Amino acid sequence: MSSLPFDTVLCLLAAIPAGVCLAQAKDGATKAWCGALLAATLIVGLRHYVSFIGEYVNGNALKALSVSSGVLAIIAAVRSAHPIFGTLMITGGGLLALLSLGLIG
Numbered sequence: 283m284s285s286l287p288f289d290t291v292l293c294l295l296a297a298i299p300a301g302v303c304l305a306q307a308k309d310g311a312t313k314a315w316c317g318a319l320l321a322a323t324l325i326v327g328l329r330h331y332v333s334f335i336g337e338y339v340n341g342n343a344l345k346a347l348s349v350s351s352g353v354l355a356i357i358a359a360v361r362s363a364h365p366i367f368g369t370l371m372i373t374g375g376g377l378l379a380l381l382s383l384g385l386i387g
Contacts, residue, residue, distance in 0.1 A: 292327075
């Protein structure tokens with residue numbers, strides 16, 4: 283049994299609460315921010331498993347998506363009404379951004 287890559291785990295840490303907040307959001311802006319976070323983290327996290335994503339998302343595109351996931355996580359957490367989901371989104375997105383920048387490893 284193989285283990286999950288660390289960046290995929292961080293993507294799941296941000297994507298799952300983003301999906302829940304997307305489903306429970308009342309206004310369109312919160313849905314848009316949570317949807318953008320969900321899309322960015324799923325692209326980064328699934329690139330190991332879906333071959334055509336891995337072909338297009340590498341190098342600077344991966345770094346840009348990872349850093350944007352960190353920024354989107356902060357915005358989505360502030361917009362959402364759930365402090366625990368917000369904490370999980372910021373933790374996953376922020377650590378993913380730090381990992382892609384090479385500050386943690």
